[in-house]
Amino acid sequence: xxxxxxxxxxxxxxxxxxxxxxxxxxxxxxxxxxxxxxxxxxxxxxxxxxxxxxxxxxxxxxxxxxxxxxxxxxxxxxxxxxxxxxxxxxxxxxxxxxxxxxxxxxxxxxxxxxxxxxxxxxxxxxxxxxxxxxxxxxxxxxxxxxxxxxxxxxx
Numbered sequence: 001x002x003x004x005x006x007x008x009x010x011x012x013x014x015x016x017x018x019x020x021x022x023x024x025x026x027x028x029x030x031x032x033x034x035x036x037x038x039x040x041x042x043x044x045x046x047x048x049x050x051x052x053x054x055x056x057x058x059x060x061x062x063x064x065x066x067x068x069x070x071x072x073x074x075x076x077x078x079x080x081x082x083x084x085x086x087x088x089x090x091x092x093x094x095x096x097x098x099x100x101x102x103x104x105x106x107x108x109x110x111x112x113x114x115x116x117x118x119x120x121x122x123x124x125x126x127x128x129x130x131x132x133x134x135x136x137x138x139x140x141x142x143x144x145x146x147x148x149x150x151x152x153x154x155x
Contacts, residue, residue: 009051010109010113011107011112014112014119015038015047015112015120015123016038017116018116018117018119019038019120019123022124024040024124026040027039027040032097032100033093033096033097033100034046034048034093034097036048036097036104038123040127043126043127044100044101044103045105045127046097046102046104046105047104047105047106047107047123048090048104048105048107049107049109050090050106050108050109052108054083055083055087055090055108056083056084056087057108057110059083059087060087064080067080067083068080090106094106105122105123105126107122107123
């Protein structure tokens with residue numbers, strides 16, 4: 001577990017490189033509620049690149065029993081409670097940021113690595129909802145995903 005990077009992981013580096021190539025200025029780990037990985041202060045957009053494991057992708061996609069099945073330890077319930085608490089903390093941060101007028105974009109780590117252009121498009125759409133955000137339409141014809149990631153967990 002000590003080898004897992006909290007900051008500057010592969011997914012973050014990929015999305016930052018994409019944003020920089022499109023000419024976007026950003027702040028890293030801006031000191032607001034939830035400490036987003038990337039913040040666009042002027043546009044009031046907070047971007048979180050969530051690790052699949054720690055932020056409970058299995059729970060979101062497969063429910064509580066799916067999460068329980070991933071742990072092969074005697075402390076299974078402790079780990080389940082930890083992941084559920086992480087998701088709850090994320091939701092509280094999202095609500096607090098929304099109340100302050102920020103838009104929140106949550107990206108899964110694996111999705112950023114698998115589709116960096118699509119992930120960057122989601123961020124750009126949040127920053128500039130009415131434009132193509134400097135995307136080179138000749139190299140990427142896919143459509144953007146919805147701006148906000150609706151995560152519903154069966155907790």
